[in-house]
Amino acid sequence: MAEQEKTPVFMKDSLIEIVGEDAMKREFPPQLLVRKKSEKILAKLMGECAECHKRKEKSKMVSITARTKRGGKTNAFAYMCKPCFVKWCKEHGVNVPQLEGLEDK
Numbered sequence: 001m002a003e004q005e006k007t008p009v010f011m012k013d014s015l016i017e018i019v020g021e022d023a024m025k026r027e028f029p030p031q032l033l034v035r036k037k038s039e040k041i042l043a044k045l046m047g048e049c050a051e052c053h054k055r056k057e058k059s060k061m062v063s064i065t066a067r068t069k070r071g072g073k074t075n076a077f078a079y080m081c082k083p084c085f086v087k088w089c090k091e092h093g094v095n096v097p098q099l100e101g102l103e104d105k
């Protein structure tokens with residue numbers, strides 16, 4: 001990727017007096033923002049399987065949730081990848097629930 005990017009301009013507040021409010025430019029490099037955001041989001045999206053300890057996207061795993069209070073919020077405290085979850089269910093005599101959208105990858 002060798003895209004020709006326009007150089008972003010960011011003026012400090014101290015320049016307001018010199019160039020005036022209307023002339024202020026506050027542009028950030030788009031790549032920088034995107035990278036920062038996706039790293040943060042990615043860290044949030046990734047989870048570790050409680051069984052095999054593989055790291056995967058939480059959306060592709062089964063979340064193990066618990067309700068600490070009656071009527072309280074459910075919190076996901078652990079995640080399991082689908083194969084581990086299915087295995088766990090079978091080992092514990094639990095019927096494997098429908099796991100739509102979870103891929104076996």
Ligand SMILES: [Zn+2]
Pocket residue numbers: 049050051052053054080081082083084085
């Ligand atoms: Zn696993």
